[in-house]
Amino acid sequence: MPSTAARDRLVQTALELFYVDGFHAVGVDRIASEAGVGKMTLYRHFRSKEDLILAALRRRDEVFRAWFTRALDAAATTPSGKLVAVFDVVDAWIKGAGPGNQRFRGCAFVKASAEYGDPDDPIHAAAAAHKAIQLRQLIQLAREAGATAPEQLARQLAILREGAIAEAHVAGNVDAALDARRVAEGLVGAALPHQ
């Protein structure tokens, strides 16, 4: 059976190259070469480049969500506090923290959706699935916080998060998450039952 080590190096290398230079711009030769692996080894582990892209996005989904959850737990303790702290974590990500040692270049799944714009494309679908999981986590937090309309609050916070990430990358506004945080404070405060 093929070794897990070679497969892991391929996925990790592909992920880093895709994130920096894009999916179409990075060829399989370069991935195999920079992973220190023969090209045929790549095709023993993955049927096609698309398969490798999907594996890389799966890994990104796992690693990023794990990092985000840990950072969120460290930043706040109460559910309502975490709903606001989401934007402190995004702020830290924009400014260099985050999984891996690469500079911030926006959301990897937004990039994937940008290059594979057809919603029926499996790659686009993988990006949508990642966003759906993250939305569910926000809904759960909003419910635990006792928000009056947890799903609407979660969707609004998701929009704010997505917008901050995009503004930071495209427009170069490194403090976008701080602007979004101010909005989130008002939303969360207004959604909680008055005490």
Add this chain to the structure above:
Amino acid sequence: MPSTAARDRLVQTALELFYVDGFHAVGVDRIASEAGVGKMTLYRHFRSKEDLILAALRRRDEVFRAWFTRALDAAATTPSGKLVAVFDVVDAWIKGAGPGNQRFRGCAFVKASAEYGDPDDPIHAAAAAHKAIQLRQLIQLAREAGATAPEQLARQLAILREGAIAEAHVAGNVDAALDARRVAEGLVGAALPHQ
């Protein structure tokens, strides 16, 4: 001198193909072919593919901003009303309105930044410039509305708009702009001097 007609067809065709299939995925042969133009004509008007991409983004910037401004003027009359109506226009865009007859596939400039992630890349810079102009228009509206902190309000609305566009495209939430609109109502209302 080269004709304006051929150049315009090239830019328009390139814009449509890039928007749907991406910048790297669309080759110059296909652009020239679908524009009904010889390949050499393309290179008589543009030094390189990058030049054509930049020309297409310039056109997108002009056409899209003109469409957006007109739609905004038709949707509301007062400055504060327009700040909220921004999200009605985005909602209409997501649902099929907008310049051109193509289905909504997210923001063309976000797509460009996704494929050309280096902020120093001229293509990325063109996208950033587009976002800067749109932000300035929001700041102007916020000033006219008499907002207490017009620049911060404009940045927050820009984040909301960007987030709604991204959520609609990536996650497939076609009503994202309506969620964002609710948030914008609160922000604009709170930023105006009480009367």
Add this chain to the structure above:
DNA sequence: ATTGAACGATACCGATCGGTAACATATTTA
């Protein structure tokens, strides 16, 4: 009517694309 420029078409360039075949070398397992 003649010149000259812009045109579409085609063939071509070296390089790279995604993907495959063959092979010799390790590394493992029996």
Add this chain to the structure above:
DNA sequence: TAAATATGTTACCGATCGGTATCGTTCAAT
């Protein structure tokens, strides 16, 4: 120790990449 397997290298496939050269034709200005 012998058979089996996973490996990295190399060469190759047809197709396409961005970009150039050359052609005969169209068409407008003089």
